[in-house]
Amino acid sequence: MRRVFTFLTIVASLAVVSVQADSTDTKAARAFFAEYVKLGDTYDEKVANLYSDGAVIRTYRRYPHGLERSMELSGSQWKALLVKAMPLAKAQADQSTYSNIEVSVTGPKAKIKANRYSVGKCYTDTEYFMVIERQSSGAYLIVEEYSETQPQSNC
Numbered sequence: 001m002r003r004v005f006t007f008l009t010i011v012a013s014l015a016v017v018s019v020q021a022d023s024t025d026t027k028a029a030r031a032f033f034a035e036y037v038k039l040g041d042t043y044d045e046k047v048a049n050l051y052s053d054g055a056v057i058r059t060y061r062r063y064p065h066g067l068e069r070s071m072e073l074s075g076s077q078w079k080a081l082l083v084k085a086m087p088l089a090k091a092q093a094d095q096s097t098y099s100n101i102e103v104s105v106t107g108p109k110a111k112i113k114a115n116r117y118s119v120g121k122c123y124t125d126t127e128y129f130m131v132i133e134r135q136s137s138g139a140y141l142i143v144e145e146y147s148e149t150q151p152q153s154n155c
Helices: 002-041 045-050 075-091
Strands: 051-062 068-074 096-106 109-118 123-125 129-134 140-149
Touching (some): 002 129, 075 140, 123 140
Antiparallel strands (some): 129 140
């Protein structure tokens, strides 16, 4: 009976440690995402530094006449594009807001899903997500991102 009690105590202790680790990782992932949003809201080119050079960036675009296109860029390509596009985005007051944010942590990675609302074009991307991965330095970097866009405004 004593062995069963000891075993159950050990199992319960491990479960508590696991939950605490998940909670810490979830908080860190949410803090990373908050920084990502803040940099985007202020049109800060430093947002490019949050992407891994090897990241996979996918965008799916629907045109009003029915054409659909997919685009895939590497992290380094996306970073270069972000730096060039940031002044134009600022001039057009092109921002995104995020709601219904969900974070799921698996090992060194966290998937962040959210509804992304384009303020300038008045539409919601309900399929948006990013995957971040903890690096050996302890910092997170974006290793994957997916968004759905449209060229026309619904405003």
